[in-house]
Amino acid sequence: MATGGPGEDFESFVRRHFHTLEKSLAMITMDAESAADAAQDTFLRLYLRRDEVDKLNDPVAWLYRVGINRCYDYRRRLKRAARLFDRLTVAAEADELHEHWAPNIDFISLVKRLPKQQRIAAVLFYQADLSTKEIARVMHISESAVKSHLQRARERLRPLVEED
Amino acid sequence: MDIQVTDAKLREVFKQNAPPSNERHLAAALRPDRPEEPGRAPLRSPKATRRRWTLRTAAIMAAVLVLVAAAGIGAWKIVSHVGQDDWIIVINDPVISPTTGGTSTTAEAEGLLATVTDGVWELRVDRWGRLDNVRLPSDWLPETAYVQMEDPTTFQVVISEGGTRVSIEGDWGVHHHTVEGERSSADSDRIWYDFDISAGGRFVIWQTADGLQAEETIYGSGRPMLRSLRGSLVKTGATEINTGESSLFPVRVDGKWGFIDSAGTIQIEPQFAGVRRLEGEGGLVGFNEGLCAVQLVKDGPWGFVDTSGQVIIEPQFDLAQWFSEGLAVVRNAGHWYFIDETGAMVLGPFSGAIGFSGGLALIVDEEGGPTLIDRKGSKVPEVEGPDGLRLSIAGGYSEGLAVAYTIEGAGSAPAGLAGYVDESSALVIEPRFSVAGDFSEDLAPVGVGENDDVMEYGYIDKTGDWAIQPQFWLANPLSEGLAAVAVKAKDGVRWGYIDRTGAWKIQPRFDEAHDFSEGLAVVWLDNTCHYIDTTGAVVITVQGMGFDFAGGVARVGGGFDGSPSYIDRTGSVIWRGE
Numbered sequence: 001m002a003t004g005g006p007g008e009d010f011e012s013f014v015r016r017h018f019h020t021l022e023k024s025l026a027m028i029t030m031d032a033e034s035a036a037d038a039a040q041d042t043f044l045r046l047y048l049r050r051d052e053v054d055k056l057n058d059p060v061a062w063l064y065r066v067g068i069n070r071c072y073d074y075r076r077r078l079k080r081a082a083r084l085f086d087r088l089t090v091a092a093e094a095d096e097l098h099e100h101w102a103p104n105i106d107f108i109s110l111v112k113r114l115p116k117q118q119r120i121a122a123v124l125f126y127q128a129d130l131s132t133k134e135i136a137r138v139m140h141i142s143e144s145a146v147k148s149h150l151q152r153a154r155e156r157l158r159p160l161v162e163e164d
Numbered sequence: 165m166d167i168q169v170t171d172a173k174l175r176e177v178f179k180q181n182a183p184p185s186n187e188r189h190l191a192a193a194l195r196p197d198r199p200e201e202p203g204r205a206p207l208r209s210p211k212a213t214r215r216r217w218t219l220r221t222a223a224i225m226a227a228v229l230v231l232v233a234a235a236g237i238g239a240w241k242i243v244s245h246v247g248q249d250d251w252i253i254v255i256n257d258p259v260i261s262p263t264t265g266g267t268s269t270t271a272e273a274e275g276l277l278a279t280v281t282d283g284v285w286e287l288r289v290d291r292w293g294r295l296d297n298v299r300l301p302s303d304w305l306p307e308t309a310y311v312q313m314e315d316p317t318t319f320q321v322v323i324s325e326g327g328t329r330v331s332i333e334g335d336w337g338v339h340h341h342t343v344e345g346e347r348s349s350a351d352s353d354r355i356w357y358d359f360d361i362s363a364g365g366r367f368v369i370w371q372t373a374d375g376l377q378a379e380e381t382i383y384g385s386g387r388p389m390l391r392s393l394r395g396s397l398v399k400t401g402a403t404e405i406n407t408g409e410s411s412l413f414p415v416r417v418d419g420k421w422g423f424i425d426s427a428g429t430i431q432i433e434p435q436f437a438g439v440r441r442l443e444g445e446g447g448l449v450g451f452n453e454g455l456c457a458v459q460l461v462k463d464g465p466w467g468f469v470d471t472s473g474q475v476i477i478e479p480q481f482d483l484a485q486w487f488s489e490g491l492a493v494v495r496n497a498g499h500w501y502f503i504d505e506t507g508a509m510v511l512g513p514f515s516g517a518i519g520f521s522g523g524l525a526l527i528v529d530e531e532g533g534p535t536l537i538d539r540k541g542s543k544v545p546e547v548e549g550p551d552g553l554r555l556s557i558a559g560g561y562s563e564g565l566a567v568a569y570t571i572e573g574a575g576s577a578p579a580g581l582a583g584y585v586d587e588s589s590a591l592v593i594e595p596r597f598s599v600a601g602d603f604s605e606d607l608a609p610v611g612v613g614e615n616d617d618v619m620e621y622g623y624i625d626k627t628g629d630w631a632i633q634p635q636f637w638l639a640n641p642l643s644e645g646l647a648a649v650a651v652k653a654k655d656g657v658r659w660g661y662i663d664r665t666g667a668w669k670i671q672p673r674f675d676e677a678h679d680f681s682e683g684l685a686v687v688w689l690d691n692t693c694h695y696i697d698t699t700g701a702v703v704i705t706v707q708g709m710g711f712d713f714a715g716g717v718a719r720v721g722g723g724f725d726g727s728p729s730y731i732d733r734t735g736s737v738i739w740r741g742e
Contacts, residue, residue, distance in 0.1 A: 011194055018190045023182040032183050043193035048580040069638065101183035108181075115691045116675050126171070126178040140652070154170060161173035 038070035061137035293392035326716025428738030432473035457484035477507035522560020562602035593628035604641035632666035643679035670700035704735035
């Protein structure tokens with residue numbers, strides 16, 4: 001991989017995963033702004049280790065795990081790190097982002113009320129389309145634990161899809 | 165309904181309700197660096213904290229208090245942490261025994277806090293400290309070190325923002341001085357404020373049988389203390405005080421924004437189409453450094469008002485942020501500038517800017533390169549280390565140290581390792597951490613590990629030695645003597661709080677735990693948000709989301725409707741959002 005800048009592999013990997021990661025993080029934290037920071041930070045960390053990406057066992061699991069960790073980092077101000085710089089110019093869009101993201105109120109209230117582990121599992125499953133095996137690697141729990149989180153989340157979310 | 169069908173429909177619902185794709189964010193992620201300067205290390209902008217020596221002392225005091233109480237020792241002992249590992253008892257001073265007899269409870273802390281109310285006080289300075297034996301600024305001197313003065317003097321002391329800020333003014337010798345500070349800790353015995361001046365200083369209040377006593381100590385840079393004065397603290401009749409920042413909180417009424425005080429009374433009538441809010445950092449801060457950015461008309465330009473609601477800087481900016489360290493970030497016609505309190509553009513144009521923190525600000529210059537600048541607008545140079553090592557400073561200083569990251573291709577260290585530099589830009593802590601946070605209360609949380617899968621967080625002291633061995637899944641900076649840390653549990657992680665020795669003070673049982681602020685911390689348990697006190701006891705439970713306390717008030721309620729509600733320290737709702 002090129003060392004002089006983001007190589008092609010890095011770029012295609014970013015393109016493939018960026019939007020889904022950012023959206024998933026926003027839905028996990030219910031905070032678009034810290035999700036945006038965390039997504040940028042995650043890809044920066046990946047960029048810094050771009051030569052090692054192929055050495056990671058499971059780059060996708062790494063990405064989500066780091067992304068989720070970063071989110072909570074941001075939320076507790078450990079490291080207001082690596083705000084990327086093009087993002088500066090879109091800082092003004094933070095409010096805009098809130099306006100543009102207008103999720104259904106029932107959806108919000110149900111997802112918000114999911115316990116954190118269930119919410120993470122549900123977002124990774126329904127939004128990021130990860131398999132239960134991948135989610136297990138992201139969350140560092142067993143696949144059966146993932147399934148039980150999903151089962152509970154599904155029960156709580158069922159009203160969203162049963163109306164019709 | 166069949167599980168597969170439910171899942172398919174839920175996938176659809178999730179995607180319909182996701183935030184829109186942001187192409188600019190993708191572009192930023194693709195180009196995290198300037199292509200023409202591949203070796204540039206990331207710039208980071210940690211949040212600066214202003215805590216200094218005193219919190220360390222306060223933490224030590226608290227620890228000793230517990231020890232003394234447990235041992236049933238009647239006399240009051242104070243220790244000073246003088247080396248890496250050795251704790252020595254310095255004095256045995258019954259003069260400043262707490263009137264409570266040495267037990268510490270929240271109720272008693274509340275008692276002292278309740279006594280020190282907002283308003284104008286007098287410090288009747290009648291004795292000065294002999295500083296011959298002072299070794300550290302954090303040292304607490306025995307009463308025997310203080311000598312009665314022949315001609316006592318009086319300083320004016322203004323306590324504001326629910327007791328969280330202090331401002332002191334008075335003559336000492338030929339000098340007139342003014343210092344301001346922020347409350348850093350409080351227990352049943354003493355309330356501590358840290359001064360916001362270069363070398364630091366403290367204002368400490370304690371109760372004696374004869375009333376309140378207080379100490380003003382100014383730290384030095386060549387010696388631990390420049391002076392230390394004590395006297396009785398007496399409230400004067402005056403009630404007119406200049407309310408400072410954070411004492412007003414933005415509220416929305418019929419779509420217009422105004423401001424309430426900490427009692428929930430409207431102080432600035434709702435009249436603004438927009439107020440610039442600092443959200444997502446634990447609260448919602450309208451005023452910063454006495455000014456708040458507002459929009460007079462919807463989609464109109466931004467200007468600034470003062471705490472009386474009067475326009476101080478005419479609306480003229482496409483966007484305005486908040487004042488920090490005397491300057492505010494604004495944007496006009498796509499260019500970013502820093503303005504001073506008169507509205508004059510003093511730095512810029514840039515193509516991006518984040519406000520000053522710890523003396524430095526992150527900007528994107530017009531060529532697109534991210535750079536740290538100082539208050540004069542000068543670029544912060546790279547730091548040279550030993551063996552050809554080069555580092556780039558990541559953000560502002562906190563407690564005299566700033567995080568710096570190694571630059572790729574320079575020296576033997578791999579790129580992206582974090583160390584710390586001092587204010588002369590000398591590398592003082594070797595770059596060997598994967599993640600590094602700001603120093604707070606003399607310790608910094610850092611992460612080590614080959615990659616995030618095995619990363620563990622611990623705390624280092626200012627020599628770079630481990631103060632608390634790496635063992636946590638995540639670790640926050642110390643705040644008010646406690647640090648929120650997470651450990652792996654069977655089904656995820658659990659958060660609790662440790663003290664500066666690494667001992668658990670509040671067992672890890674929370675799903676989420678935030679830093680302590682004004683003696684209370686936000687925690688989440690079973691999907692419910694609570695405020696706990698420093699013993700771990702739940703004191704307030706809120707519906708929805710709670711934010712940190714500031715000025716005796718906390719914002720509560722979800723972030724989506726944009727109309728905040730507020731509670732006081734008892735959990736009473738002082739304002740209900742529309």
